[in-house]
Amino acid sequence: MDIRDLLRAEFDRHVDFRERRPGILQVVAPLYHEDGDMVDVFLDLPKHEGEAIRISDHGMTLMRLSYSYEIDSATKRRILDRILAENGVSEDRGRFYLEATPEHLYPALLQFAQTVAKVSNMQMFKREVVQNLFYETLNDFVASKLSLYKPEPHYMPIPDRDDLDVDWRFPLPSRDIYLYGVRDTSKARLVGLECLEYQKLSIPFRSVIIHEDLENGLGKKDQRRITNIADKQFATLPDFLSVAEGYFAREAETARQHPVM
Amino acid sequence: MDAYSDEEIARLISCPKKVSVPPAKNLRLNGADWRNDAKLAPTDGTKGIFSMFMRRNEDFPEDFSIGLVYRPEDGTSDITLLRCNGKHGFFNGGAGADPDHPHFHFHVHKASAKAIRAGFTPEKFADKTTEFASYEQAVQHYIKVVQLNPRDASRYFPSESQSEIEFTE
Numbered sequence: 001m002d003i004r005d006l007l008r009a010e011f012d013r014h015v016d017f018r019e020r021r022p023g024i025l026q027v028v029a030p031l032y033h034e035d036g037d038m039v040d041v042f043l044d045l046p047k048h049e050g051e052a053i054r055i056s057d058h059g060m061t062l063m064r065l066s067y068s069y070e071i072d073s074a075t076k077r078r079i080l081d082r083i084l085a086e087n088g089v090s091e092d093r094g095r096f097y098l099e100a101t102p103e104h105l106y107p108a109l110l111q112f113a114q115t116v117a118k119v120s121n122m123q124m125f126k127r128e129v130v131q132n133l134f135y136e137t138l139n140d141f142v143a144s145k146l147s148l149y150k151p152e153p154h155y156m157p158i159p160d161r162d163d164l165d166v167d168w169r170f171p172l173p174s175r176d177i178y179l180y181g182v183r184d185t186s187k188a189r190l191v192g193l194e195c196l197e198y199q200k201l202s203i204p205f206r207s208v209i210i211h212e213d214l215e216n217g218l219g220k221k222d223q224r225r226i227t228n229i230a231d232k233q234f235a236t237l238p239d240f241l242s243v244a245e246g247y248f249a250r251e252a253e254t255a256r257q258h259p260v261m
Numbered sequence: 262m263d264a265y266s267d268e269e270i271a272r273l274i275s276c277p278k279k280v281s282v283p284p285a286k287n288l289r290l291n292g293a294d295w296r297n298d299a300k301l302a303p304t305d306g307t308k309g310i311f312s313m314f315m316r317r318n319e320d321f322p323e324d325f326s327i328g329l330v331y332r333p334e335d336g337t338s339d340i341t342l343l344r345c346n347g348k349h350g351f352f353n354g355g356a357g358a359d360p361d362h363p364h365f366h367f368h369v370h371k372a373s374a375k376a377i378r379a380g381f382t383p384e385k386f387a388d389k390t391t392e393f394a395s396y397e398q399a400v401q402h403y404i405k406v407v408q409l410n411p412r413d414a415s416r417y418f419p420s421e422s423q424s425e426i427e428f429t430e
Binding site: 021062064067093094215 | 282291292293294296300308309310312314316318319320321324326328330332334339341344346349365370381382384385386387
């Protein structure tokens with residue numbers, strides 16, 4: 001048999017439909033997630049003649065993604081929205097969908113399945129890109145929303161110790177604020193050592209630590225260690241982002257009222 | 262993914278645990294799925310922490326997953342050890358499975374050294390199960406398998422005979 005005929009026959013043989021609810025068909029095709037589960041694609045059949053067929057995941061994509069990765073920040077949401085927009089897929093309360101006329105159903109189905117795969121791959125960000133996302137989000141926020149406090153990146157409090165640098169310094173009249181982003185054990189330990197070094201040299205500063213996830217990102221001993229050293233901590237980046245402007249306004253006001261401490 | 266032997270995986274799944282961060286009283290609707298989460302701490306000296314997630318699709322409540330994720334203390338990657346799944350559709354057990362024979366059953370995904378060695382998602386391989394036939398039964402099966410202490414089990418995950426599952430939007 002010609003390879004093309006064989007492939008056509010194989011395509012046909014491996015596509016099936018199962019009625020999950022009246023008017024809703026599940027597409028059974030050899031499209032699998034990495035864990036072996038089939039990609040969830042449904043056809044919501046039109047109730048009236050002339051209406052489009054809705055290809056939908058009925059919310060399964062985001063549900064599956066949430067097993068290991070949450071869309072819980074503005075940056076992640078932006079990436080998700082971009083994937084959907086670039087692939088012409090819409091979202092309604094967590095459900096992805098694409099509407100197609102019967103004659104365009106086949107390409108639309110493939111386009112939809114590809115989009116689901118792209119969104120599902122956002123879980124890779126957790127392992128490989130999230131470190132950059134965390135620091136990028138924090139740095140963007142500091143450089144934009146906290147710019148009136150004149151933050152200086154990579155500040156070195158001890159000029160001849162270039163191995164010790166503060167993520168962001170906020171110069172204030174009484175004592176500077178040294179701000180650090182921490183997302184893992186090694187950074188937590190480095191920040192702890194740095195702060196102890198500055199304390200030993202009586203450098204006037206107040207340390208502010210923003211954790212990616214204090215509770216889940218660090219072991220108990222490291223949590224205890226950094227808590228004993230830091231002056232102020234925020235348990236997660238969203239926690240910090242939601243109150244940071246108010247927090248810095250209060251710190252600046254206190255520094256203005258008490259310039260020498 | 263760091264190397265885990267099947268023995269280590271089995272030990273992590275079955276080491277005795279207690280609830281360290283309790284689940285919400287009710288499942289909450291988030292987008293198109295009802296969900297809840299909890300943290301479990303080992304009580305036998307095992308290092309690291311465990312997360313429990315519970316997800317149930319709103320449109321197809323028979324589509325659910327109750328999972329156990331292990332986060333090692335040394336900062337290495339999380340690993341999903343176990344997922345008790347509903348009849349959410351079809352699954353292919355991966356390499357070696359018969360692609361012409363997809364299943365449509367309650368099933369359990371479990372991490373394996375074989376999957377990790379092959380570079381697959383650790384919990385890629387799954388087996389159908391008769392241990393549960395509903396979400397509520399799957400929760401009870403899960404807390405038995407992960408050895409949640411009986412006090413926390415009955416406090417946070419009462420069986421159907423103890424309490425009706427509640428849903429809150």
